[in-house]
Amino acid sequence: MDASTGAAETQNSASRPKRTPQSCRWGQVTLFLAHPDWLCAWDSPWSCSHPAHAGPLEVTDTCTTCPDWVRQTEDQLTRAGRSH
Numbered sequence: 001m002d003a004s005t006g007a008a009e010t011q012n013s014a015s016r017p018k019r020t021p022q023s024c025r026w027g028q029v030t031l032f033l034a035h036p037d038w039l040c041a042w043d044s045p046w047s048c049s050h051p052a053h054a055g056p057l058e059v060t061d062t063c064t065t066c067p068d069w070v071r072q073t074e075d076q077l078t079r080a081g082r083s084h
Contacts, residue, residue: 002068019063019069020060020064025071026050027033027063028049029048030046030047030056052068
């Protein structure tokens with residue numbers, strides 16, 4: 001350890017997923033939704049499928065404070081072709 005930098009950080013953000021629609025169980029790519037929902041993909045590329053507030057996301061920043069945000073399982077990530 002270098003005295004000028006202090007103690008090493010024991011927890012880093014690499015182990016914690018960012019609270020975004022891309023990593024949420026409820027997040028969906030709007031373009032892949034059924035008609036007519038996919039038509040708003042140009043303005044809202046991401047949508048939420050949670051029953052309490054389903055629909056296009058005008059801004060993805062809402063996911064950072066969403067009480068219903070749930071991390072995707074590894075199986076969901078694999079099926080969606082995304083990596084964490």
